[in-house]
Amino acid sequence: LNPGISETILSGDKLLISSEVNYVRVQVTKTETHTESIAYTSTNVNNANLYTGTKKVTTKGVNGVQQVTELVTYIDGTRVSSKEVSRVTLSEPVNEVIQIGTKAPVTGKGVSGGKVITTGGRFVWPAIGASSISSGYGGARRHGGIDIVKPGGGSTGLTIVAAASGTVTTATYHPSWGYYIVINHGNGLSTLYAHTLPGSFKVRVGQKVSAGQPIAKIGSSGNVTGPHLHFEVYVNGRRTNPMPYLGR
């Protein structure tokens, strides 16, 4: 191996080898395939039926998949180069379509102490599946809110949602209101939801909620003759007619 060496190596001597050199390098070329995703694109479409500031995804975007084939060269097991041979689309991406609202918001207004307070947009109808008002605001009863029911019965258990985003300030029992919730929406505005189904609270005091978020179910707790949602709107602590806020 080392013909020039003149020293005799004796048993027990230590040899220091400074670096190892392979005399034969092994080059291998392999065909390899892998998949890559094809990113989907998004298209915005104006929609005059949606309120400004809201958007809705009508087609969900899905990435496509393509198969890439490469010739890969390895030397002594280390990848040193690659050359793309083919690229085949296995599935096309589905492009996302987003509807952008352009409809002008109906702004609810409340007047309190000479100060006009706007909600900055329409309230969400506070009950899902209950669309009728069985008793309006004010009148001979001096009704502090509106009573919402499902026409023809079956109100019990329907979902009550937050009319607007805000913070839950009350979630408790009252002999008249039964199990009721109050949400503070800021700007002096708050809403109250009464006679809910016992045990149906989905929120707790201090919790932030968004508009349309389920908070409880319609029931008949408290002083009632039948199941309904009693809904009140307060402006700076004073009851006001909820109807303008609901766009009705």
Ligand SMILES: [Zn+2]
């Ligand atoms: Zn009522």
